[in-house]
Amino acid sequence: MSRQLAAALLALALLGGCATPPPARPVALAHQARSAAPANPAADDDLNAVAWSQTAIEHDLIYLQTYRDAQSRLLAALHDPDWDALPKNDRMAPSRGLKPAVVLDVDETVLDNSPYQARLIRSGGEYNEADWAAWCKEEAARALPGAVQFTRFAASHGIAVIYISNRAQDLDQVTLANLRKVGFPVSGTQSFLGLGTFVKGCEQVGTEKTCRRQLISRRYRVLMQIGDQIGDFVDVIANTAAGRRQAMNPYLDWVGRRWFVLPNATYGSWEPALFNNDWTAPRERRRKQKIDALRYH
Template sequence: MSLRLPVTLLAFALLAGCASAPSRQPAAAAPPVAVAAQPAPATVAAANDNLNAVVWTQTAIEHDLIYLQTYRDAESRLLTALKNRHWDALAKDDRTPSGKGLKPAVVLDVDETVLDNSPYQARLVRSGGEYNEADWAAWCKEEAARALPGAVEFTQFAAKHGIAVIYISNRAKDLDQATLANLRKAGLPVSGPEAFLGLGTFVEGCEQIGTEKGCRRQQIARKYRVLMQFGDQIGDFVTVLANNPEGRRRAMAPYLGWIGVRWFVLPNATYGSWEPALFNNDWSATPELRRQQKIDALRY
């Protein structure tokens, strides 16, 4: 407990202290003290809306646990799917008339599904830049992307049980070899070039629509019975006819029962078709306008 003196006693105490204090001569000026030069402050990148998404991807244990959980759950279901001859994880439009007698396979997207490209996104945040094909290609050619948690174990398990592991990617065709090399370096099974279908893969009898993967899924369906699919965007599973919030919901509505059973969706808050869906897919709009339209999409 603190003690408080009455005001009058406190005043007398202060006066007594002043009376008894010896008089002081003005002190001589102290010699200047050398001060070490301080380093210039580090350059701080301009504010970037992707900062939280990228730093969460790279540092949050929750991110890694979601991937582990997803791949482990898929692995626990895979052999049951293999034994069921009627099991098929392709959307209706991607199936062949008959899938009987086909070899089993799992189909996986590459970026942010099995390979972690967050270092590229981190570079954009630090530099204040935006995605461009030249810088992206340079990153891919480094072949430095690491495998995401659980991806190696799941794909190795599938391969061990005679299930083909097939990758579909929207990386440009000239990045095929670098991507295959990166997959192998990361420990992911690659049976050969035929196990990788990049953007620009020609599929006879099918008209390619932009970067949609439907034609490539149809090509896989001619040779394989697909047991499971994995991706970080809904276009990795089904063709999206209208890339807006309502169109995306409609595309997935018939297959909600497959999520976590035949289709396994992984988190990617750093980029994806969900973003342009909010500003009418118009990348020619200024960053400020795009940002405002994303703000307008918020519910509160």
């Protein structure tokens, strides 16, 4: 999957393997889903972000307008034989003449995992791999607004819909089942490239998606990429605020044309960039570093 695990793995790569992911906190999620919040809940840094993503219509409208905008531009991209949305370093074969495709991330791009975040708020917990896998296996994530319509529109025009996700590859079947349940077009397991997908001749570093984009580039001309993390579009060499901007700078003209970026204030690699990607630091220290990273003028 993406989020903190992605960040922890990225930190591993950046720090030469010194960092470790946050410790697992075994939590009975199914039980928690039925229980009420405590009377005096502890403060949680993610509360506003999760409440916004679940309840604010503005959240839904941003997704809707992004997917509508992408859809309105898709056929022009299809009919331009030189149109391609992969970063140049990821293009392994000339795109002209290849079958068209759109590439989408899964979590917080097409599937809404905010109930998982909500459960963490209620339990006072933090992301861990076991709870995350349990949530994925529920196959209960809803579709985000506009995403089903966009992907079905693409498929109806002969455009392959490919999902590149940092959900672990062994979650492929439950993820595909969840996608199908809520109406996304899925054409076999080849349409889901999870974390751990083997790509001959390319060594994956952390959770980066470069190898998988390169794999796609051999068979497809990519019309658009859609995601909620810049790592969904381009390799991020240094996960710092400056490094993230540097990674996107060469492609700013592509944003809103070939690349469509969705909002995720609940989690993402933007967050550990504020505390040196060190998930092993105590929560309070991470919070202090985030406060220190704010602008006051």
